[in-house]
């Protein structure tokens with residue numbers, strides 16, 4: 001019998017998209033529950049961390065996209081996302097952590113500092129909810145993410161320096177993709193899904209940074225393949 005899988009998510013969260021892509025890559029059907037608008041207040045009841053994604057698999061609750069992806073790969077080994085080769089696996093896991101722990105902050109920076117990107121995030125995070133909830137959502141997003149970004153450090157950097165660092169990261173990705181067209185080994189791994197999910201959110205919401213992604217041919221073609229998932 002198929003497992004009952006529920007993904008607790010925000011659609012604009014690159015971590016939730018990482019999990020959704022992992023599920024789709026494995027051909028697993030799932031129900032998505034959104035925490036838009038003031039429903040966000042309920043996220044704290046799902047796990048101690050108070051973050052999304054959270055995945056329920058037949059009543060087992062797992063928090064954190066990396067733990068979820070590993071669990072899914074172990075229990076649903078079809079179309080594996082963590083390579084069997086130990087060196088490749090180590091590389092894929094390093095890319096995954098790099099995307100989650102570093103690249104994410106660039107995505108947050110561009111979302112928060114571009115008024116249009118912020119407006120889009122507020123609209124998306126309030127979808128399906130009353131328009132009265134937009135203002136508190138906007139304030140929460142601005143204050144919550146702003147504080148996190150400031151504490152992380154990127155929030156205190158000049159825009160031109162952040163953009164230059166971002167371009168350097170993209171150049172490195174472009175160079176790696178000149179190999180097989182994937183970040184690690186000959187096919188899609190968790191590295192592509194984790195890094196791609198962060199960059200696809202930048203592409204979707206941050207108009208000023210989109211040309212940077214499109215102008216790198218390998219990266220742009222690879223992003224299309226991750227997007228198709």
Ligand SMILES: N[C@@H](CCC(=O)N[C@@H](CS)C(=O)NCC(=O)O)C(=O)O
Pocket residue numbers: 010012013014015050051052053063064065066100
């Ligand atoms: N390491 C976590 C990060 C998840 C995360 O930071 N999610 C954000 C949404 S993009 C969140 O829930 N933020 C709410 C908060 O930090 O209070 C993962 O990989 O799942």
